[in-house]
Amino acid sequence: MSAVCADCAVRDASLCSSLGDDALRQLHRIGRRQRVARGETMLWAGSDSLVCATLLSGVLKLSAATSDGREQIVGLHFPSDFIGRLYADTIPFTVSALTDAELCVVPRDRFEAMLTTNGEMERLLLKRTFATLDATRARLLILSRNTAAEKVAGFVLSMAERARGISDFQALPGGPVTFELPLTRGQIADVLGLTIETVSRQLTKLRHAGVLALPGVRSVTIRDAAALRHCAGLD
């Protein structure tokens, strides 16, 4: 039996936040907790769309591949994000775990039925989907028009913002910030549409320029946030 919703880490950030007590109890009865290990694939592109989920902890990737094996990560999912494809028979993209992860899984048909009777939840999902669409379209610009240097600098910035939001580690204005990247070089390359070598070269270039320090292989210190923003092509 899954833990109670009252204990849920993402209770107030997920779609469930729009539910009243009755609806929440109902959802709790049909949902179950599931753990996914780092590297494991949870949903395969092309498979039947039978379940959806809320991500409780960890980071998932959404990926597509060309017929000859070139891969592209088309989305990243963080805790409280909604996972799965409603109103479709098949899953369009593969969902895999970049870190160990925990989900609250619900059968798709049951979830769709809940949506029709919970207008507030449906509206929240609609709003989030619009926001995701905007973010995906913005990434279209980045992937096709930004240089490798701009992509890597922008990626580090976006991960820094996310890390700052999640951890309590606060950035002194202008002062150095350190955080861990939840992705390997290869995964960063798959997000940015680059190769692992190009990502590595751009990071060392930023280190030599004094913009970043790389104390560990997965940790990053931003030493000059303004310069980093400039490299990312912002302002």
Place this chain on the structure above:
Amino acid sequence: MSAVCADCAVRDASLCSSLGDDALRQLHRIGRRQRVARGETMLWAGSDSLVCATLLSGVLKLSAATSDGREQIVGLHFPSDFIGRLYADTIPFTVSALTDAELCVVPRDRFEAMLTTNGEMERLLLKRTFATLDATRARLLILSRNTAAEKVAGFVLSMAERARGISDFQALPGGPVTFELPLTRGQIADVLGLTIETVSRQLTKLRHAGVLALPGVRSVTIRDAAALRHCAGLD
């Protein structure tokens, strides 16, 4: 005063198809027809999100640009498509007309209010937004991992499918198909994340290979659909 909804060319394909007679009359009262000339911009990125619309005829582009002027078309809108950004204060992307176009425009706040009382329409919009998101994510893979040859071949194929669906011109299986491109070379380049010269070169390469004929500057004849699909990296 706008023409009556009964005459609407996209009556059965647009969001309005989910409305009953009463709701349709209500929407008709708050909507108005608007014409946009080829090249004209209808909504500017960053401006207030005050209206939304249904596209009645023509083709619109949704575009973003880097701070130094590199442009990327992040979406194309065809008749019956929903235009605008609900549930946000500002428009995220610029909307411009690639051809002369006609729209049915509604104030955003009124439209949002109608959505809350028309669950079926809201669900249809949610379904369409999911489909658009999937298509946009698929384009992420194409833009970052496909070669110029694959991009151009795939684009011609997708425009052929759309032209076939809209016109009555049916493809003989395997036989040649001719249709008009609604975009200039420069606009195709902005869609595919290439330059105008690369698009031009790839098209002439396909012509020399006997895959395409280019009878007019805007018209295309597919002479070997199987070869074109192969060039696009499909099958």
Place this chain on the structure above:
DNA sequence: CGCTGAGTTGACAAACGTCAAGCAATGTGG
């Protein structure tokens, strides 16, 4: 102590962008 996987670095090649010239179709004003 060798093995493995992730990362770094270098040499080289290919793809694509940039710059430039020229052509064809269309429109405009004298």
Place this chain on the structure above:
DNA sequence: CCACATTGCTTGACGTTTGTCAACTCAGCG
């Protein structure tokens, strides 16, 4: 009716960016 400008398109020469291939380092681990 014609000179002329404008716009979209094509083609060529060349340079830059990024991918490819390969060697090497480093840390963790049995």
